[in-house]
Amino acid sequence: MSTTTARSIVKDIQVSGLRGRWWVTALFGVLLLVAVWMLLNLVIGGKCGADCVQGTLAQTLRVATPIAFAAFCGVLCERAGVVNIGIEGQMLMAAMAGYAVNLFAFQALKDSIGIEAAGNLSRWLAVLAGILSALILAALHAVVSIEFKTNQIISGTVINILSVGITGFLYRQFLAENLPPGPGTFPIAPIPVLSQIPVIGPILFQQKPLTYLMLILAFAIHYVLYYTPWGLRTRAVGEHPRAADTLGINVYRIRYINVLVGGLVAGLGGAWFTLEAVDVFNPLMTNGLGFIGLAAMIFGKWNPFGALLGALIFGLGNSITSTVSIFRPDIPSQLPQMLPYLLTIIVLTGVVGRATPPAADGEPYEK
Amino acid sequence: MKTETKRAVNAYTFSRIWNSAFLMPLLALLTALVLGALVIWVSSGSFLTVIDAYSGLVRGALFKERGLSESLVATIPYVLLSLAVAVGFKAGLFNIGVEGQFYIGAICAAWAGQVTDQLPAVIHLPFTLLSGALGGAIWAAVPGYLKARTGAHEVITTIMLNYVSFRFVEYAVSGPLRDLQSSAVQTPHVSASAELWSVAAIPERLQDPLNALAVAMCCGLVAFLVARVIRRRRERLALARPVTYTIGRGKPARAPSFFTRHSSLVAAVVTTALVFVALPVLVRLWWPFTDPYDRLHIGLLLALVAAVAIWWLLWKTTIGFELRTVGANPNAARYAGMNITRNVVLAMAISGALAGVAGTVEVLGVSICRCLPMFFSSGYGFDSIAIALLANNNPFGILGVSFLFGAMRNGADLMELNSGVSKYVISLIQALILLFTSAPVIMRWVFRVRVDRKAQEGPLTRGWGGSA
Numbered sequence: 146m147s148t149t150t151a152r153s154i155v156k157d158i159q160v161s162g163l164r165g166r167w168w169v170t171a172l173f174g175v176l177l178l179v180a181v182w183m184l185l186n187l188v189i190g191g192k193c194g195a196d197c198v199q200g201t202l203a204q205t206l207r208v209a210t211p212i213a214f215a216a217f218c219g220v221l222c223e224r225a226g227v228v229n230i231g232i233e234g235q236m237l238m239a240a241m242a243g244y245a246v247n248l249f250a251f252q253a254l255k256d257s258i259g260i261e262a263a264g265n266l267s268r269w270l271a272v273l274a275g276i277l278s279a280l281i282l283a284a285l286h287a288v289v290s291i292e293f294k295t296n297q298i299i300s301g302t303v304i305n306i307l308s309v310g311i312t313g314f315l316y317r318q319f320l321a322e323n324l325p326p327g328p329g330t331f332p333i334a335p336i337p338v339l340s341q342i343p344v345i346g347p348i349l350f351q352q353k354p355l356t357y358l359m360l361i362l363a364f365a366i367h368y369v370l371y372y373t374p375w376g377l378r379t380r381a382v383g384e385h386p387r388a389a390d391t392l393g394i395n396v397y398r399i400r401y402i403n404v405l406v407g408g409l410v411a412g413l414g415g416a417w418f419t420l421e422a423v424d425v426f427n428p429l430m431t432n433g434l435g436f437i438g439l440a441a442m443i444f445g446k447w448n449p450f451g452a453l454l455g456a457l458i459f460g461l462g463n464s465i466t467s468t469v470s471i472f473r474p475d476i477p478s479q480l481p482q483m484l485p486y487l488l489t490i491i492v493l494t495g496v497v498g499r500a501t502p503p504a505a506d507g508e509p510y511e512k
Numbered sequence: 513m514k515t516e517t518k519r520a521v522n523a524y525t526f527s528r529i530w531n532s533a534f535l536m537p538l539l540a541l542l543t544a545l546v547l548g549a550l551v552i553w554v555s556s557g558s559f560l561t562v563i564d565a566y567s568g569l570v571r572g573a574l575f576k577e578r579g580l581s582e583s584l585v586a587t588i589p590y591v592l593l594s595l596a597v598a599v600g601f602k603a604g605l606f607n608i609g610v611e612g613q614f615y616i617g618a619i620c621a622a623w624a625g626q627v628t629d630q631l632p633a634v635i636h637l638p639f640t641l642l643s644g645a646l647g648g649a650i651w652a653a654v655p656g657y658l659k660a661r662t663g664a665h666e667v668i669t670t671i672m673l674n675y676v677s678f679r680f681v682e683y684a685v686s687g688p689l690r691d692l693q694s695s696a697v698q699t700p701h702v703s704a705s706a707e708l709w710s711v712a713a714i715p716e717r718l719q720d721p722l723n724a725l726a727v728a729m730c731c732g733l734v735a736f737l738v739a740r741v742i743r744r745r746r747e748r749l750a751l752a753r754p755v756t757y758t759i760g761r762g763k764p765a766r767a768p769s770f771f772t773r774h775s776s777l778v779a780a781v782v783t784t785a786l787v788f789v790a791l792p793v794l795v796r797l798w799w800p801f802t803d804p805y806d807r808l809h810i811g812l813l814l815a816l817v818a819a820v821a822i823w824w825l826l827w828k829t830t831i832g833f834e835l836r837t838v839g840a841n842p843n844a845a846r847y848a849g850m851n852i853t854r855n856v857v858l859a860m861a862i863s864g865a866l867a868g869v870a871g872t873v874e875v876l877g878v879s880i881c882r883c884l885p886m887f888f889s890s891g892y893g894f895d896s897i898a899i900a901l902l903a904n905n906n907p908f909g910i911l912g913v914s915f916l917f918g919a920m921r922n923g924a925d926l927m928e929l930n931s932g933v934s935k936y937v938i939s940l941i942q943a944l945i946l947l948f949t950s951a952p953v954i955m956r957w958v959f960r961v962r963v964d965r966k967a968q969e970g971p972l973t974r975g976w977g978g979s980a
Contacts, residue, residue: 293953303947306894310943317934318555433675436668479683486672493664
């Protein structure tokens with residue numbers, strides 16, 4: 146990685162909080178983490194040792210995965226000037242499609258190619274199905290909001306409600322009872338050498354495949370957005386579509402493709418729910434994580450690494466509450482469960498610095 | 513020649529009806545029903561199932577025992593909640609949080625109702641309703657304030673507050689507000705004095721003179737308002753009439769009598785007295801609703817009043833004018849000297865109050881124990897967004913569409929029983945209705961309907977960009 150790239154990534158993260166030299170940011174981050182750890186120990190009575198810290202951080206990365214996918218989807222769409230509230234619905238749809246395909250592909254394949262291979266194959270087929278189902282909803286959003294110029298927020302809400310309706314119906318009709326045994330979620334896939342590194346290894350490199358994919362995607366989107374003509378055009382379309390159009394960029398085409406690619410990314414986020422987190426599907430299982438993803442995106446000021454940082458913060462909040470609820474069962478579980486949502490509101494109010502969205506965000510473009 | 517003219521006129525009338533604002537929702541509804549039928553057909557494999565399902569739906573909604581009144585029971589929260597959404601839309605706010613405000617209204621009412629159990633019924637019921645409304649209003653005003661002052665978009669903040677309110681209600685019902693005498697996890701009962709009277713119990717309730725007086729005074733209030741409106745209109749007409757001067761000896765002008773000058777007040781007093789004396793006797797002699805298991809309650813009246821009140825507020829008052837102006841064009845509103853923050857907060861508060869009342873109605877009217885159980889779920893909130901959009905935010909349109917949705921919700925059970933199709937197909941159909949109404953272009957494109965400028969004015973919401 147060249148130094149310029151590294152510097153641009155650091156800048157990417159820095160805009161979402163502190164300013165100044167990169168090592169000041171890093172130092173401040175570490176101090177903050179230590180402070181959080183001490184506070185946690187205060188609450189649970191000093192029971193959070195090395196193992197617990199390691200577990201909590203690994204859990205943070207796990208939980209941050211769908212939020213980050215949602216945030217990346219938001220970055221792609223909104224940098225091109227399309228507000229996408231329907232991420233939640235796309236993820237829900239992908240979660241169901243992934244679950245169903247995982248189950249039924251396994252049933253169809255297990256006799257012919259053996260249980261082990263069938264499990265692997267069906268899980269990846271399920272990821273594919275999840276992506277495709279989210280893509281269909283993204284296409285709907287694109288057509289309705291770009292082609293027909295309907296209000297993008299209404300269109301996104303329609304997608305959310307539509308996917309609740311579709312998944313609810315299909316779940317009750319086909320997936321609620323008498324299910325055959327499935328292959329389960331992805332197993333943990335430690336990366337050969339890297340996972341042996343003492344502290345970082347278990348946190349970063351003993352995860353499941355979609356989590357790795359999410360981390361790779363952060364680099365990929367950063368690269369595409371800032372180092373390719375495509376990214377430049379995307380940003381131009383999001384900031385000033387008329388100027389971009391005057392220069393010969395096809396605004397509609399850019400927006401279409403960005404929303405569709407965003408749909409793919411959201412599909413990965415949805416697949417996480419049923420292929421990495423738990424081996425069941427239940428209606429409404431996305432639980433607002435898509436919206437939290439949008440908040441992470443706003444926190445990260447529409448930058449991929451900033452969004453990742455936002456997702457990690459939400460993930461940290463989540464994993465800390467689960468750690469607390471393990472050690473302190475006397476605290477009613479609903480109170481810490483409210484925290485991520487309240488955190489989202491606080492982030493949106495701009496306590497951590499005002500965010501400026503892309504100038505043409507949410508405005509249909511009339512040629 | 514004559515027939516030609518006639519034909520032209522017919523064609524004109526036809527095209528006007530075809531292109532009217534009324535048509536789009538109807539087409540959306542029909543298309544969604546057809547698509548729903550297709551889904552049922554494909555998922556069950558036989559066309560007969562479709563007929564079974566839809567006939568079951570209609571029978572369950574209207575014709576089975578207590579079918580109609582159950583449909584009306586489901587209509588009540590729909591009316592209140594979609595009015596809440598509509599008020600938001602008119603002020604340029606997309607209040608997705610009505611579901612959460614509904615929960616908060618319900619928990620506030622359940623708490624306030626049982627704390628003030630000793631009060632007489634005449635105070636107890638209005639107090640409980642008010643506290644539900646207040647809870648919802650405050651809960652909704654917060655995102656309104658954040659939107660106006662910090663630009664935090666209300667769509668995300670209200671959704672987040674939805675989740676917070678679900679958790680909060682769960683916590684409150686299982687923790688501090690739990691009824692320890694009951695084995696079920698629920699809040700304590702609110703005594704019967706705060707019950708929203710079921711229709712069957714009305715004659716009995718009216719035997720209490722205090723109740724009769726309260727009802728009579730409500731009727732008097734309505735009479736007062738109606739008389740005032742009539743009087744205002746007559747005065748305005750008189751002003752518009754050309755003045756005629758009489759030369760010489762015309763009729764001497766008489767000073768208006770007391771009754772003419774205070775006609776509204778007189779109407780109010782007379783109505784109150786008449787209702788107070790006559791109504792308890794009359795309902796004793798004849799009352800059509802005798803089924804004690806009928807759950808229909810006077811919340812229906814409340815919903816009707818709310819619809820009229822919101823219409824009046826939005827289109828006949830200065831407050832409503834300001835709200836609509838802020839919604840249509842905040843810059844123009846600011847330039848005209850309107851306070852954006854105040855209007856946004858006010859719109860959200862009204863919206864939340866309506867949703868809170870809906871929650872209260874669920875507690876005081878529908879639930880048998882007049883309490884809030886642990887796993888209280890409604891799903892009314894998201895449907896009501898569809899209703900508001902389908903009715904194009906018109907309060908009277910909302911009454912009709914709410915009944916439609918209430919009937920579908922109520923008929924779904926019999927549909928499932930009849931045909932084995934999951935009742936969640938209803939939510940699928942409703943989502944499709946929402947899709948088609950929110951993107952009328954699709955419908956126009958499918959059915960080749962011309963664009964009607966007036967009907968096209970869609971709901972107004974803004975992206976992240978502008979602050980209010």
